[in-house]
Amino acid sequence: MKPPVFEYHRPASLTEAVDMLGGLENARLLAGGQSLMPMLAMRFAFPDHLIDLNRIPALAGIAEDGGTLRVGAMTRQRDLLDHPVVRARLPMLAEALEQVGHRQTRNRGTVGGSLCHLDPAAELVAVATALDAELEIAGPRGARTLPMAAFPLGFMTPALEPDELLTGLRFALPALPQGACFTEFARRHGDYAIVSAAAILWPRDGRIGRASITLGGVGPVPVRLEAAEAALAGQRADAESFAAAAACCGALDPMDDAQVPAWYRRRLAATLVRRALTTAWERADVR
Amino acid sequence: MSAAGEKDYQASPSPRLAPGAGRVVGQRVTRLEDAPLVRGDGMFAADVSFPRQLAMRVVRSPIAHGRLLSIDTAAARALPGVHAVWTAADVADIPPIPFRATKVRGLEPYCQPILAAGRVRYAGEPLAVVFADDAYLAEDAADLVVPDIEELPPVLDATAEPAEFLPGHSTEPTVVRKEYGDVAAAFRDAHAIVELALSVGRHSGVPLETRGAIARYDASRDLLELHGAAKKQHWNRDEIARLLGRPPAGVHLFEGHVGGGFGVRGELYPEDLLVCLAALRLRRPVKWIEDRREHMVATNHSRQQHHRIRAAVDGQGRLLAIDDVFFHDQGGYVRTHGARVVDLAAGMLPGPYRLPAYRVAGHFRLTNKTPAATYRAPGRFETTFVRERVMDAIAARLGLDRVEVRRRNLVTPAEMPHARPLDTLGTAVVLDSGDYPGLLDTALDRFGWTALQADLARRRGAGECVGAGIGFFVEKSGLGPSDGVRIAVDKTGGVELISGAASVGQGVETVLAQICAEALGIDYRRVRVVRGRTDRIEFGNGAHASRVTVMSGSATYRAALAVRAMALETAAGLLQAAASELSIVDGHVVRLADPGAPLMPLGEVARHMGPDSALMVGRTPGLSAERWFHSAHMTYPYGVHLAVVRIDRGTGEVRVERYLVANDIGRAINPMLVEGQLAGGFVQGLGGALFEEFRYDETGQPLSTTFADYLIPTLAEVPPLDLIVSEQAPSPLNPLGVKGAGEGGTNGVGAAIASAVDDALRRPGAVVSLPILPRTVHALLRT
Amino acid sequence: MHDVTLCLNGDVHRIRVEARRTLLDAIREDCGATGTHAGCEHGVCGACTVLLDGEPVRSCLMFAVQADGRELRTVEGLAKDGVLHKLQQSFIDHHALQCGYCTPGFLMLAAGLIEADPDLSDAALIDGLSANLCRCTGYANIVAAVRAVLGRAPS
């Protein structure tokens, strides 16, 4: 399990990185390496060039900027998890990050790497979708932004041109009182989720004003449970409403394999949706 | 019963070690092994390197079953830094790997050649080997080797009707049958018959260190050395010598530190022979370190069996007969263990219960999967699950309490020793000693079983899905026939203990040192234990089958007593005293009457026994002795596992809330190490019960080839564990009274957790297979 | 080939390696510090855990070139002047190792965890130690050993 031969590049700036990415044949970006290194060790990936983003200071960092939190793509998962603004204002993001691998992998693994790797079960992918993050992308044709919902094109396929890279993302810091919960089912502590659910509830007059429900691990890309979101709006926040919302999972058409058959994914989704909604409501500031 | 070992020690002057805690035996002393290991000074296989060494890389079959038409090695050979590439044609003179254990006629055609010839029989089978300057390059070259394989349909189901596995050879080379009593009559007259179909999944030891083998040939001494060996050095040495056509004395094996054995490590595998052959041919040291993905398809799998079992009982739930037919999924070859697991399963299935009649047929079946062999509690983890499922089924059928059914059937102390007209591993099954009902009561009491039932009922009432389970087991340990130990005291009072045993990380050195120190009257830290190497002692039976403490421990005790007697005799002469008035305390000769006053250090006595000493003229010098221990019978530890589980109704996940293992091992030389064995064994059992499985797709592709797919429990999955190390029933078969402690922690886990899951689901018999997967439980919750 | 300077347990190692050489292999083969072990080489077992600038990371999931100029600590650096680190002594006292293969990884993980937070809660400790696999001990003694160093009685 030794990685294959490649040429190693260590750009010192974003411009240099973009130039390399555009100029080198069969090049791959190396972020935290927590997904790419195993793929290299197993020889699932054969890049001719690796462009190491780890020494571009501008790519890492967390900054609160008005109503948004800007996170550089190369920010370590650990740093985001420990950030006071995340803890205070985006607790669901922290809740998700706590379940991404382990201390050692979060010390290296980056926020951008997780999003670009785009594993269907990745917690960050699901929670960035739930939080409607806005992605910043750079390439030879300049910079652009993209809503997270438009980022996953298919199974592990981000909406990036081969010569583009993710530079950062922005989370809107919630203004209205809301309750949120991220929950997942994994076989072991620290494993990728089999299915995960992120729920946000905005209370209004003691009832549910608006709901957002996102599922990870169900399809190749995160799924918004729109039917349930619509059904919950204006409802009383009780077990019955949440069960009805969870029942919407019956209509999902999840991935199906021998280990996790579609029917089981559907039932996991229903369970997790019900639990996420219940907890989100408990956390909501209903006053 | 006339066990050879019993006679041997009774005839000798060595008494039995007195019961109760000794000065150092029975104490929780820290391990001699630990200091280098915590410092990073260990010497595991990958840590062994020699100048000019080459790296070996194995090219493995990508498919499960096919005709191997050709292998193109040209591109690999052309890569700079590659020294050789071999296929079967290059090693045609090397015979396939032989059996060590449980040789059954008819298995020979199924032995594994060191490189596949003509056919490939499992994904992962070695097809070719590459030798290159380093491991990175060797892997590059291996990727360039292109086999041409014509795919054939794979055989993946061991329960299917026997068919042709190879031209002229069946998928079923043998059926292991055992029988006693009138089974037919018992079923005819039975009050009730329970019938179950039960499966145990494919899983295995999966130690944290993968295998490794480093061979070097020293032409100056015409000596071939193999490093990275484990478990069975002497047998492996002899076989390697034979297969390579060398005298055994010209081959030496060295065991360094071993990162876990669990049954799978240290067997003779193709790679061991390949590195040896390469070192001889290429005249350079050759190093092979298995990588984790290789390990998952190359190192022995285990456990996969399907049982169709029937039990006949009377109106009180007493067993009248058991009739079991089982199918053992062996994989593509028969390795060193021959039919051992099938034989053990058949021989040990009756466990702790009085069973008037028994019939078993173990169908040994080849499939296109990785070959299987032993893993901690082989044949017992499987059959304890099966037997205890039967006991639960009997309870359910007759409306009896699960514990009560067991109590009615347990062999009582009055029936000990309990001989069954049954054999396993070539020895008669004689349960040597034990108080099964007594230990059951102790365990239930400690677990608070009665109060627990009420608590569980209350929790169920509150909507929780919780249950408790039980599994009773009988282990076997101390497989003979013999082991020898040599003990020598040097001039400084240091002691060297040379044993033919091996260590796979379980604390052998400390245990032998404790026994030696106890008998000799010295500090155990003064004992240097030499094990796992063939150049220091000419015989050895290694470490397996929980035999080391029993066999090598008993030999150590005898050798140490002999050294002690010699020392006292010599000291008596020097001190002008009678030997019977003297003793050894803290490494000094003392008078029994005044043990606090050291008279002469043991090293001084040794000096007087040196070759230059006038005292030794005409005698063999040295304060040293070699003693052997022989045993014709195994000794049978036993115990109870108790579990509480909680099921998450929403996901089907089973969480073990708490667990207890009670195990009688006769005598604990070091209770701390025994507890360590039980705790570690338990977590491995937990893996097999809930998490671990080698899965295959319908084409025979292995699906569990990484640590992300093969789920070894982490700390977070492990419940609080309570342990009872019982010494109620010292074994009469050895001077220490010990029974092996290596496997009891694993043995009953599948059984107890299955029982608890049934209880939580309130559906007796719901669990029919291991591992118990969340989706299976979830489906059960809905039906 | 790349010239890389690794600062390993305070010693400077100037090595020349291929870009693809993992930090794990460089530490073991090029620096000769074989106390750090490979259990899987794909990031799951934690046997290869080392401290990179004080934080635990998996050395099989980094290239040696990436550690150029950074400070590394491995199990060999725990004992000072021949005296065992308190974690090492506690592992011995609590029988927290059997085969010892996972031990260096657990020691470095634990060292990283308690250096970062000497008041680590039990829950955080269990969460942290769940990162590494041990196939021998059943974990309880490892937890006990680390808790003792944190000054807590056995649970």
Ligand SMILES: Cc1cc2nc3c(=O)[nH]c(=O)nc-3n(C[C@@H](O)[C@H](O)[C@H](O)COP(=O)(O)OP(=O)(O)OC[C@H]3O[C@@H](n4cnc5c(N)ncnc54)[C@H](O)[C@@H]3O)c2cc1C
């Ligand atoms: C034991 C273990 C457990 C894990 N458990 C989880 C888990 O539970 N949940 C989870 O989500 N993940 C888990 N992971 C993976 C997670 O740790 C990785 O951090 C993450 O998936 C990838 O991030 P990275 O920074 O390591 O990226 P890398 O591995 O370096 O890169 C991943 C991919 O993204 C590309 N890429 C990286 N950065 C950019 C960028 N800025 N622009 C464009 N492309 C880019 C790379 O080229 C590569 O293809 C686990 C990993 C391990 C080893």
Ligand code: FES
């Ligand atoms: S060897 Fe690095 S995590 Fe297993």
Ligand code: FES
């Ligand atoms: S002590 Fe053997 S793997 Fe942990």
